[in-house]
Amino acid sequence: MxxxxxxxxxxxxxxxxxxxxxxxxxxxxxxxxxxxxxxxxxxxxxxxxxxxxxxxxxxxxxxxxxxxxxxxxxxxxxxxxxxxxxxxxxxRGIFMKRNKASYKFTNQTPEAITKRVCADFGINTGEIVSTGIKISRNFLGSTLYDIIQTAYTLASFETKKKYHTAFKGSLLNVSEKNVTDDTLVIKGGTNLIDATMTDSISGMINQVAIYDKNDKFIRNVKNDGLIKLYGLMQDYIRQPDGENYGDRAQELLDNNGVQQRITINNLGNIANVSGGTVIVQEPHTGLYGLFYIDSDTHTWRNGVYLNKLVLNFKNIMDEKEVGSMPT
Structure with missing residues (x-):
C-alpha cells in the first residue's frame, strides 16, 4: 500500500x-x-x-x-x-537545475566541490562518493547540477567509473553507477509484460576530430568499419595545452555507435529506478543479461502497479563539461 x-x-x-x-x-x-x-x-x-x-x-x-x-x-x-x-x-533535484552560480575551483575534488556548493545553498547531503581526483575549473552562471556533474565527468575520464546524482528524500546523493544489491530479475511468463528492442544509428559518431585551443587540427580518432558501413559522422573536441584527448575521443566513439533502445513493461517494483540495474530474460527478442536503467516510469491505476523501463546494455552517465579551464 x-x-x-x-x-x-x-x-x-x-x-x-x-x-x-x-x-x-x-x-x-x-x-x-x-x-x-x-x-x-x-x-x-x-x-x-x-x-x-x-x-x-x-x-x-x-x-x-x-x-x-x-x-x-x-x-x-x-x-x-x-x-x-x-x-x-x-x-529537490529541481532546485539543482533552477539555481545558477559562479565558482572558481583550483585543485579540488568533485566531492569537495559538491559539498561546497551544497553548503552554500543549504542543501543537505547523504552519500557523496569519493574519487580522489583533483580538478581545476571556472564556472560562470552554471546550474548547480551542471557544476557537480561536470566535476564528476572530468573525474570519470581518469577513474573510468560512472556517477549518478539524485535525491533520496531530503538528501542529495552522488553514487557510483554499478550493479545494485536489489537487482530484479524480469522474465517472460512471470513479471515481464512485453519488451521492444530498437536499433538506431541516428546518434552515431564514427570519427572525432581533435583541435588545439587555437582551432588548429591535430588528428582524427575514427572507426573505419563504421564509416565504411554508414558514412562519415564526425564530432569535434578542443584539446587544452599539455593534454592528450585521445581517450576522450575514443570514449565518444565507444558510446555513440549503433544504439540499441530497449523498452520493457513489467509488474511494478520500487527498486526499478534510474541509475539501477535489472536482469532481463526474454527469448523472443534475445534479451538476456544485465541492463542499466536509463529511465523509469511507475504507474498505479485501479489497484494495478506497473513499470515502464528504458534499458541500456552500457553503463553510461549524464556527462557534462560546462565551465572552462583556469587561465
Missing amino acids: VKMLIKNNNETIDISNMVQQKTWSGDYQQCARTLSFSLLSSPTDTDIPFVKGELGSIVTMIQEDRVLFEGYVFERSKSTANNTIDVVCYD
Missing part, C-alpha cells in the same frame, strides 16, 4: 484515498524525479473532502515506512469537465 501525504502550511493531510492514479518517474539525465497524480475534488459533492494542494505544498509518497518521494507541487490543473485536480510535483 502506497501512502500519500500533502502538507499545506502546518497541516498534513493523508490523501491516499483521494488519489485515483499516480505516476512516479525519473531519468538518468534528470536530477529531479517527478510525481504526478489526479486528486479528487468536487464543488458539489460534500462527501469529497476539500484539499487545496497549493503551489509549493510538500508532497510525500511512502511505501511501508520507506519514503519514495518527497517534493513540492509545481503545477495544478482544474477543469469543469471532471472532478479531479491534476498535480505535478518535483523533488
